[in-house]
């Protein structure tokens with residue numbers, strides 16, 4: 001259980017910056033992607049006197065547990081405020097986190113994710129804002145709509161338009177549907193909202209059998225839908241779906257490892273890297289199943305794939321971005337698909353695991369801040385990694401952590417190479433269903449490493465302690 005942050009008086013310069021930022025939200029913005037103010041809610045709420053502002057004093061050692069505890073307490077406080085005379089839908093609570101060190105601002109994103117479900121279940125919405133917040137705008141995912149001058153969270157009541165933020169998660173959507181579903185059944189709703197509502201994934205109906213319900217087993221089997229009667233397609237289909245789930249698992253572990261790095265807890269980071277790597281090894285194992293497909297067997301169902309290709313895997317792309325292999329062009333492939341674009345762009349704009357690893361090197365005095373940022377200096381980064389290997393023994397925490405990062409990087413490389421090999425034996429040099437040159441394209445992709453300077457540092461190493 002974390003320390004509970006105390007309410008404090010907001011410093012005057014912070015109050016001024018927050019007021020200016022909120023005034024900006026009442027205006028239009030060229031990059032917003034639609035007409036009207038950035039936030040249509042702020043002006044009427046302000047005029048109704050429905051916005052409360054509070055400040056919490058964070059301490060430099062505060063981590064995710066303290067932030068989650070603080071958010072929970074603010075949710076509780078919000079519930080106890082007297083309603084603002086008939087204008088309840090406008091009620092909101094802005095809480096500034098004063099004193100949170102810069103490299104920990106991002107923990108607010110993780111804290112928001114952690115409490116989101118319970119907040120939404122209470123009919124509320126929680127949004128986090130800070131100078132590096134990766135949340136993309138709904139109408140233009142390149143517009144960084146949640147960047148504020150200081151870290152803060154906003155609580156407010158769920159509103160009809162919140163379908164924009166709740167449509168892609170079935171549990172969150174169920175809460176929305178419970179409150180606003182009637183509007184869609186009865187009235188006229190904007191076409192954009194109607195499309196989100198109709199396409200939102202629904203939780204399956206309960207069967208009353210604990211085993212079947214816990215993991216939605218009937219739905220799971222119903223989702224196994226090979227398109228032909230050829231048995232080999234089942235292996236391909238199952239491998240694809242299982243790999244998707246495993247991408248998601250590895251991504252979750254990578255994000256958890258990042259939380260460890262942000263608070264300089266390398267033990268915790270290593271714990272999650274270990275499981276991320278185990279997930280990648282499982283992913284590699286699926287190529288053993290797929291390499292049993294003969295060219296003729298694959299061709300028996302290839303036409304049924306149409307243009308379906310792993311290039312459309314937004315989970316894989318999100319995972320690549322989380323590992324630091326980012327590409328705006330690859331993100332743009334998912335534009336116009338509301339259910340997935342937000343996740344891909346969030347990862348594109350968010351710090352990667354490698355950014356966080358370099359942050360650790362900076363705070364350990366091994367790398368200058370300027371050499372770790374956007375224009376990172378590969379020579380300096382390489383030397384920092386090499387120094388760890390030269391100076392530490394195998395029991396040193398930094399060496400063990402660096403090798404845990406390497407374990408993950410290597411299994412990512414293995415997955416890519418096994419994909420290449422398997423594709424080469426099944427389709428040879430035919431083009432891919434996604435329209436690339438196939439094997440040649442995959443060969444090029446497979447030459448790239450995640451955490452590149454960690455690999456390159458090997459060049460600078462000879463004998464030595466580790």
Ligand code: HEM
Nearest residue numbers: 240243290309310311313316423432433434435436438445
């Ligand atoms: C065994 C049959 C498979 C073949 C012949 C195959 C072939 C290919 C080819 C040729 C590409 C290049 C893009 C294109 O033109 O389509 C590709 C990309 C990709 N495939 Fe596969 N694939 C297979 C199975 C899978 C499976 C089961 C997955 C798991 C989800 C997968 C995930 C991916 C991903 C994520 C990419 C994009 C790679 C990147 O951007 O670096 N593939 N695949």
